[in-house]
Amino acid sequence: xxxxxxxxxxxxxxxxxxxxxxxxxxxxxxxxxxxxxxxxxxxxxxxxxxxxxxxxxxxxxxxxxxxxxxxxxxxxxxxxxxxxxxxxxxxxxxxxxxxxxxxxxxxxxxxxxxxxxxxxxxxxxxxxxxxxxxxxxxxxxxxxxxxxxxxxxxxxxxxxxxxxxxxxxxxxxxxxxxxxxxxxxxxxxxxxxxxxxxxxxx
DNA sequence: TAAAAGATATCCT
DNA sequence: GGATATCTTTTAG
Numbered sequence: 001x002x003x004x005x006x007x008x009x010x011x012x013x014x015x016x017x018x019x020x021x022x023x024x025x026x027x028x029x030x031x032x033x034x035x036x037x038x039x040x041x042x043x044x045x046x047x048x049x050x051x052x053x054x055x056x057x058x059x060x061x062x063x064x065x066x067x068x069x070x071x072x073x074x075x076x077x078x079x080x081x082x083x084x085x086x087x088x089x090x091x092x093x094x095x096x097x098x099x100x101x102x103x104x105x106x107x108x109x110x111x112x113x114x115x116x117x118x119x120x121x122x123x124x125x126x127x128x129x130x131x132x133x134x135x136x137x138x139x140x141x142x143x144x145x146x147x148x149x150x151x152x153x154x155x156x157x158x159x160x161x162x163x164x165x166x167x168x169x170x171x172x173x174x175x176x177x178x179x180x181x182x183x184x185x186x187x188x189x190x191x192x193x194x195x196x197x198x199x200x201x202x
Numbered sequence: 203t204a205a206a207a208g209a210t211a212t213c214c215t
Numbered sequence: 216g217g218a219t220a221t222c223t224t225t226t227a228g
Contacts, residue, residue, distance in 0.1 A: 035209070049209070059224060077222030079210050096209055126210055168209055194217090195207085 001154035003144045006067035006086045009045055010036035010093040013067070013086030014179050017095045019158045024150040025133030027109045029100030029122050033180040033187045035166045038063065038086070038093030048171035052092030062140050063092045070150055072129070072139040079126030082134050084143065084152060098167070098178075099123045099186045102131065119185040170195035 006013050014036040021030055037050035047053060051060040051073065062071040062085050071083040071094050087093030100122040102109050109121045109131040122128040129135070134150060143152040163176045170193040180187045 037209070051209080054225085057225075073209085074223060075208065076210050076220085078220090081209065083209090098209090124211070166209070170208085191210095193209090 001156065003068040005154065006084065007088045008086060008093075010038035010047070010086060010095065011045075011177055011179075013084070013093060014095045014177065015161060016154065016157055017084050017097070017152070018161060018179050018181065019155045021103070021153040021155065022097065022100060022132065022150070023104075023153065025108075027102060027105035027112075027132050029102045029104075029128075029132065031097055031100050032184045033097075033099035033178070035096040035098055036093075036177040036179070037083070037096060038091075040092055043091070047175070047177075049166065049169040049175075050092070050094070052094070056092075060092070063094045065089060065140075067093075068142060068144045068152070070134075070138055070141045070143050072134060072136050074136055075126065080129040080134060080136050081125035082129050082132075082138075096125060097128060098125050098188055099180070099184075100128055100132075101184065101186050121186075123186045124188055164190065165192075167191050168193045173197070 005016050014034045018034050039045040039047040052063045056064045062069050066089040067086045069085040071085050083094040083096050085094050102121050113131050122131040141148045160182050161179050163179050166178045173196045
């Protein structure tokens with residue numbers, strides 16, 4: 001497994017990133033929950049919920065670049081979210097890292113996050129970035145460069161993976177592009193976006 | 203130049 | 216479980 005394995009469709013990239021180890025600034029964790037995003041309206045997987053849907057902009061340019069780069073963006077002003085860019089160069093694909101289990105540097109992670117339950121240290125995209133020390137300025141770093149401050153170590157794909165709808169999106173609400181490992185307490189509880197259309201009443 | 207929306211987290215009831 | 220804080224990016228006028 002190397003960076004070439006990430007030059008694929010968003011959902012395939014998501015499955016490959018799941019279970020990988022993300023190292024950043026003294027803290028490392030195994031990724032246990034991800035969401036796939038990507039595509040443009042005329043592409044093979046149009047995804048109206050993705051930042052890339054309306055074409056490249058200054059913010060989402062990394063999504064259109066080569067695989068293996070870190071795409072960070074700010075949400076609601078304060079939170080930072082981390083993505084791994086996927087797809088071949090020129091194709092928009094990214095995997096949002098939603099949760100991880102800290103395997104090294106727990107003390108440091110606790111210090112950054114304030115004292116909290118271990119399972120909550122890197123649960124949720126914003127919290128995960130805080131625990132690993134990832135900031136908005138890390139946008140575009142090559143995760144496979146040995147000298148990069150943030151690195152990704154791919155593992156063999158997990159055999160047991162669960163899939164379901166993405167959290168907090170108001171478009172393409174029912175697309176099962178969220179993937180997580182079973183039996184992990186750090187996986188987020190599913191929350192439908194308050195702006196999403198009401199679910200069909202059975 | 204202005205306004206709205208957003209891939210959230212936290213605190214309150 | 217539900218409302219709100221908070222600010223950047225994008226889009227419209």
